[in-house]
Amino acid sequence: MDKDRFSAHGEVHAHYQSAQRILHIDLVGPFNFEFMQKYERVVGVQRKTIDTPCWGSLVNVYGLALAPIEAINAGQQIVSKAVALGLVATAVVLHESEGVAMQKKFWSRVYDSSTLAFEYFDDTAQATQWLCERVLAWQQAHNVNQFNNARR
Template identity: 30%
Template sequence: MGRFTVHGSLNLDIQDRILMIDGCGPWNLEAVNEAYSRFKPLVESLYGSPWASLITFSGEPIYVPDAANYIIKTIKHERRMGHVASAILVDGSNSPEFAKRHLSELHTKAGDTFRFFSDKEQAAWWLLQKITAAQIV
């Protein structure tokens, strides 16, 4: 079987122990693998102290089944490495309600603490509260 073309894009940055993820989907396993290997050193720089993710989706924010399973495994791994919560914005997506159902399923299966937001500043504030609470424990 040949290699599939990468579908979807992801860009990452870090601000105040928050991993900022901007993605345009849909994503296949090849896109997720490429993004993870490209951004692995950036993500690993957060390990050792509580951190969180602010995820902004556009396009069709869905993962094919192989990519979805990979995301679930990745979230579980990141939680063991200090990840405390995910704030998700899907209002820029083509189908926000479907996106919420799909992403809720993935984050729930991964045991993640997550919430959907329509405002990036409120999302960041919520994440900072989660990070601070985890540092106190």
Template identity: 65%
Template sequence: MSRIEFGAHGEVHAHFKSEKNILFIDLVGPFNLEFMQKYETEVGAERAKIAAPCWGSLVNVHGLALAPMEATQSGQAIVSKAVTKGLAATAIVLQEPEGITMQKKFWSRVYASSTLPFEYFDNSQEAIEWLTNKILACMQAHKLNPYTNVHK
């Protein structure tokens, strides 16, 4: 049986703030498998601009952040690619309380195949604080000056 192609369901917007070394990603779900290509196009374009050796991502998820199981593998590949580009940690803020356990299960499956630290937060400020500490630890591990990104 052949797979029927659908249009991408879900919205994605991304913006890297170099002063914080954080890639801010806003998502509106639910998502379908085709959305993963849309995600990689939008977020990949922002990732390509990142010159920092250590950076974090803050994912703000609005709506029901669920996707079919097939999307998990695509998500895992995207995370692996980002880690090779310097992603040090991901903070996830789930804005929709409905189905929060199922949403966390989906996101945990995406990140479980990597060694990337990830955490769920109730608000962006807590997430930024956690990411800042993870980015700083990454820079220290690579013996980089956190203010100049240059080896000490």
């Protein structure tokens, strides 16, 4: 192993729920730059299965979701790529009560650089409802039939 490279810190799991058009992502932090590469490998596989022009992501964050600046930069690139593939909104559910303000600051730095609608939630059900509303609003604004699965 290259001694200048670290192993990924953090866990990521993802699955796409086509009925709701939501990509569910579960993260356990803290993270490092190498984690962002792992994230892209895991989540990228799921993104490739999405065959709709718009969708949302529900990010459940467990543990302290903090990372160094290079991980923030990598996160911004990942978000830009996802938006180009049809991501219209992200709901972030922070399950760790410790350091919520710092965690929101981290995630805002990732998302503020994009046009992506994002919101923080304490509850997964509320986050899901908000995402469904954002996806539906995008579909209506762009005259996309829910059965139109044309890829962007």
